Amino acid sequence: MQTRKLTLIAGATMMALSANTAWAEKITLTVASFPSFDAAVTAAIPLYKKINPDVEIKLVSLAYNDHHNAMTTALATNSNLPDVMGVEADYMGRFANSSGLYDLRQAPFNSGEIEAKFSPFAVPLAAGEKGQLSGMPADIGPGAMFYRSDIMEKAGVSVEDLTKDWDSFIEAGVKVREVTGQYMMSNVQNIVDIVIRSGIEDGGGVYFDAEGEILVESERFQEAFRLAKKAREAGLDGKIAAWSNEWSEGLRRGDIAVEFMGAWLGGHLANWIAPDSAGDWATANLPNDSWASWGGSYYAIPKSTEHQAEAWEFITFMTTNKEMQLLAFEEIDAFPALIEAQDGPFFDQPLPYLGGQKARLQYKEAAAQIPAISVNKLDPVAKQVIADALESVLERDVAVDKALADAAKLLKRRARRK
Amino acid sequence: MAQVTFKNLQKRYGQTEVVKSFDLEIKDGEFVVLLGPSGCGKSTTLRMLAGLEEISGGEIYIGDTLVNDLHPIERNIAMVFQSYALYPHMTVRENIAFSLKIGRVDKALIEERVKYASDMLELTPLLDRKPKALSGGQRQRVAMGRAMVRTPEVFLFDEPLSNLDAKLRGQMRAEIKALHQKLGTTTIYVTHDQVEAMTLADRIVILNGGIIEQIGTPKQIFEKPNNRFVASFIGSPEMNQLSAELTSSQQIALGNQSISTKAQFSCSETHCNFGIRPSDLHLQESSVDAPTVHSLEALLNSQELLGSTYHLHCTIGDDRFVAEVATSEHLNTKEGETLRLYFDEDRMHLFDHQDKVILAQA
Amino acid sequence: MPSVVANQPKPLEMKYRQGLLRKLFGAKAYKAAPYMFISPFFILFFIFGLFPMLFSIYLSFHAWDPVDGLGAMEWIGWENYTFALTDEWFHTSIYNTFWIAFASGIPQHVLAIPLAYFIHSSLTKMRNSVVGVYFVPYITSSVAIALVFTSLFSRDFGVINLVLTSIGNFSIGEFQPLAWLFPTENVDWQRPEYTKPMISFVVFWRYVGWNTVLYLAAMQTIPKDLYEAATIDGARRLQQFWYITLPMLKPMMFLAVTLTIIGNLQLFEEPFIITGGTGGLEQAGKTAAMHMYITAFTESDFGTASAISWILFMVIAGLTWINTKLLGSKD
Structure with a gap:
């Protein structure tokens, strides 16, 4: 391992040398990021300094929305761009097609050589329509189911009941509701979000296929809507939006028995949402052998940079250096995208908050299983269309077929420039 | 129509007494002017009568009705304001008709009344204009029209002419006078302008510092002022005041000159003030058509020709005074020379140390 | 009188200070100084006001994904306008905008005028503090309001549900006399049917004080003697x-x-923060300005967003014109 790292650094240094004749001159690399992803950069600075003392890292951090809006306008005008850009997964799909970012698969970056080092689903999320790759994955959010083991026990529901398939999950939910009165989930929207992402072939998309054809009328969506409607009618969800007051308060009081989210929710639960419920919460994989990811972060290099070699060097350090990846995991709960870093004693540690489960191994398995889904820049629009369609099915009694047909029509209209 | 009675009326703002014991009876149809310098309480008195100010003490009757606690509308009065207070968003017609509209008078009757008022005030061609398209005099007439259309028992005017230029003021004065003669409504008119008071009033009430100084007809007020304040407030140029000694009941010393009067005066203190109006001083004895003529020697300081009259600025001892003589009487006296001024004994006024008039004893 | 003339004092020699700028730059540059002093405004206005405005006109005739840089603009004529005008989401957002504009705007004025009249005619000592209290929402940070x-x-x-349900559940024995009017269970204010009323309420609450201050200022200029004349x-x-x-x-x-009108048709902040930037369920709280923002920053379609902004401008201009006809003075 040690030798591999050394050769890697040596290679990077060579590149830096060739790109920059003024070897002794200090170079300042501007990195634009957002909380809490920026904490990884802050943590990296002393480490990076040891390896590369001649490069100063200057971190520019803005709030999540502000950062991405600023990057959008910066790309639009090709000005005020940083040397390295942090991008969140939701925005990566849009930025992937930007001509203002380097295609990292091209020389001198040749990311193709190292892409295999990452969880397979993470790389395609940063890939553009023309096969280019605009971002390198730093962390990922493998999906997990968190549940209150005490409530399940009281209701006589086993983990097997929860995970077998969705209908079994809903039945379990009815039991929970009957016995304890708790909600089985915050919102049935979660079921849809997971089901529409299951069973996608590698390379396929959620809402659009590789050719840009609209997929929202497919079996996945039909099933997702059917299940959501069934769950809503059974009164399983609290109709609560994630991150609202009701949501955090519901989780804290145990009014919500199950939540689906990225693995990092475990940290949030332990730290601030429900610190008093240590031992009551447990985790399992998503029902019906579904695999999905919540969020993730990437690094991209704008073409305007004068320090492309240093920028690439820094990115590879952040994404392919095992120590760095593990450090970020420990510091900010950023699950490593680097497969190599998904190993070791840290992963074998039992988590006391989750009743001593070795949960990180479960997340690792999920990370390996998540299908490689391709993204489309209209995904955010499609998400809104599907949310509206779901609302009409759940609350306005619109038939699933009709709602999805309408959604497809709307989406087709909005995808007019594809 | 009604008489108006004030009984011991008082107004206080906190500790400040603005009107102190105001007693007055106004006869039905009378035109009474409240005259005084600003801050004398004349407007406050009028506003208390109108019901725009609370009454701190005393009583006001209109007719036989005690109106202290009545709403303005129940007092059946109408008022013309200094600023006219025309409603700027309404036409002349609407302004005049407003009180009738509020009183839910029949529409045809309103029309008739507005026509009557506007004909009388020559406003008929202007009925559809807004106030801002009117001249000052026209606005003034609209304000009067608004007051008269209701046929109130009492008209109140609060300095109605002070926003007009001098020429228009004279014209409007005549119109107000004519209106009063035509309508015969009891009218109370507040002003600080003595000319308005003299020309309009049946009786003038002179106020100073919240106190009535004198009540009387214009002639009484002018010729027989009760005190030095009234004497100097009325008349232009104002009455000359010279310090004098009443050395005996018929002997007045002015500096080193002395006058032996026919009438007898008595006063507890010898020091007094000798008052004479500038127009009562003459340069020739023959100009004074009176049984008892006196004269005084004075030093001429300067003189001003005003056309038909001369103003002679003179001194006797340390006292300065003015004589107003006809141009024809003028004797070509130069500045720095002395001259002799003649006057009728009946035209002189004596005021005691408390500024009250000392009357000649019969 | 020669003696008087002899006594007159000698004329003084006055040494007035010369203007510093005139001394430094000379008369010619001094004349240019006013333009220099006013120029920062114009420079800033051209850069941040006029240029973006004109650029957005230009942009509204192009298809452009901003992340592709300026070179990616493609002329498409009126397509953005026809798309926006025939777009269901835009219709919804315009409907929402008008709904909220009326539901928050009309009560604002209907309440602000009597309120100002009351403050004007009945309060003396307390006036400034009362006005201040009503004005506070206007200057409060929108994030604080959202929270x-x-x-x-x-x-x-929530306190509101607590109060409503406790009234609804008020009972005499078995009988709940107010249950027909008040909810007996917690109301989910996130439901689309409540989104617009809720936003309207917040907007109303935020701007009623501002309007009260405007009307109060106007009332204070009405001469007192008009009221006295009217009393008489x-x-x-x-x-x-x-x-x-x-x-x-x-x-x-x-x-x-x-x-x-201008403010309400451009409503953005309040619905944005109340719906968390999404426009709410079924986009029930998405205003036209929000739709424009989402089109630009979520859909990455700056051309259509620019077209929407100009359509919105035309609507506002039209309504302002109607307002001028209705309320503006004729003379």
Whole structure:
């Protein structure tokens, strides 16, 4: 391992040398990021300094929305761009097609050589329509189911009941509701979000296929809507939006028995949402052998940079250096995208908050299983269309077929420039 | 129509007494002017009568009705304001008709009344204009029209002419006078302008510092002022005041000159003030058509020709005074020379140390 | 009189200070100084005001994904306009905008005028503090407002639900006399049917004080003797309000209503923060300005967003024109 790292650094240094004749001159690399992803950069600075003392890292951090809006306008005008850009997964799909970012698969970056080092689903999320790759994955959010083991026990529901398939999950939910009165989930929207992402072939998309054809009328969506409607009618969800007051308060009081989210929710639960419920919460994989990811972060290099070699060097350090990846995991709960870093004693540690489960191994398995889904820049629009369609099915009694047909029509209209 | 009675009326703002014991009876149809310098309480008195100010003490009757606690509308009065207070968003017609509209008078009757008022005030061609398209005099007439259309028992005017230029003021004065003669409504008119008071009033009430100084007809007020304040407030140029000694009941010393009067005066203190109006001083004895003529020697300081009259600025001892003589009487006296001024004994006024008039004893 | 002339003092020699700038730059440059001093405004206005405005006209005729840089602009004529005008989401957002504009705007004025009249006529010592209290929402940070209102309107833990349900559940024995009018279970204010009323309420709450201050300022310029004349003419307080105050407020009503129209049709902050930037379920709280923002920053379609902004501009201009016809003075 040690030798591999050394050769890697040596290679990077060579590149830096060739790109920059003024070897002794200090170079300042501007990195634009957002909380809490920026904490990884802050943590990296002393480490990076040891390896590369001649490069100063200057971190520019803005709030999540502000950062991405600023990057959008910066790309639009090709000005005020940083040397390295942090991008969140939701925005990566849009930025992937930007001509203002380097295609990292091209020389001198040749990311193709190292892409295999990452969880397979993470790389395609940063890939553009023309096969280019605009971002390198730093962390990922493998999906997990968190549940209150005490409530399940009281209701006589086993983990097997929860995970077998969705209908079994809903039945379990009815039991929970009957016995304890708790909600089985915050919102049935979660079921849809997971089901529409299951069973996608590698390379396929959620809402659009590789050719840009609209997929929202497919079996996945039909099933997702059917299940959501069934769950809503059974009164399983609290109709609560994630991150609202009701949501955090519901989780804290145990009014919500199950939540689906990225693995990092475990940290949030332990730290601030429900610190008093240590031992009551447990985790399992998503029902019906579904695999999905919540969020993730990437690094991209704008073409305007004068320090492309240093920028690439820094990115590879952040994404392919095992120590760095593990450090970020420990510091900010950023699950490593680097497969190599998904190993070791840290992963074998039992988590006391989750009743001593070795949960990180479960997340690792999920990370390996998540299908490689391709993204489309209209995904955010499609998400809104599907949310509206779901609302009409759940609350306005619109038939699933009709709602999805309408959604497809709307989406087709909005995808007019594809 | 009604008489108006004030009984011991008082107004206080906190500790400040603005009107102190105001007693007055106004006869039905009378035109009474409240005259005084600003801050004398004349407007406050009028506003208390109108019901725009609370009454701190005393009583006001209109007719036989005690109106202290009545709403303005129940007092059946109408008022013309200094600023006219025309409603700027309404036409002349609407302004005049407003009180009738509020009183839910029949529409045809309103029309008739507005026509009557506007004909009388020559406003008929202007009925559809807004106030801002009117001249000052026209606005003034609209304000009067608004007051008269209701046929109130009492008209109140609060300095109605002070926003007009001098020429228009004279014209409007005549119109107000004519209106009063035509309508015969009891009218109370507040002003600080003595000319308005003299020309309009049946009786003038002179106020100073919240106190009535004198009540009387214009002639009484002018010729027989009760005190030095009234004497100097009325008349232009104002009455000359010279310090004098009443050395005996018929002997007045002015500096080193002395006058032996026919009438007898008595006063507890010898020091007094000798008052004479500038127009009562003459340069020739023959100009004074009176049984008892006196004269005084004075030093001429300067003189001003005003056309038909001369103003002679003179001194006797340390006292300065003015004589107003006809141009024809003028004797070509130069500045720095002395001259002799003649006057009728009946035209002189004596005021005691408390500024009250000392009357000649019969 | 020669003696008087001899006594007159000698004329003084005055040494007035010369202007510093004139001394430094000379007369010619001094004349240019006013332009220099005013130039920062114009420079900033051209850069941040005029240029973006003109650029957005240009942009509205192009298809452009901003992340592709300026070179990616493609001329498409009126397509953005026809798309926006025939777009269901845009229709919804315009409907929402008008709904909220009326539901928040009309009560604002209907309440602000009597409120200002009350403050004007009945309060003396307390006036400034009362006005201040009503004005506070206007200057409060929108984030703070969002926090307060989402807490108040929280379904399970909000004060508003607590009050409503405790009234609804008020019972005499078995009988609940108020249950027909008040909810007996917590109301989910996130439901689309409540989104617009909730936003309208917040907007109303936020700007009623501002309008009150406007009307109060206008009332203070109405001469007192008009009211006295009206009193003598027999008008009681309500009639004075109706016949004197209201007509005299017309110019201010024109200004305030114009500001409300412009402000309400551009409504963004309140719905954005209340719905968390999404527009709410079924986009029930998505205003036209929000739709524009989402089109630009979520859909990455700056061309259509620019077209929407110009359509919105035309709508506002049209309504302002109608308002001028209705309330503006003719003379």
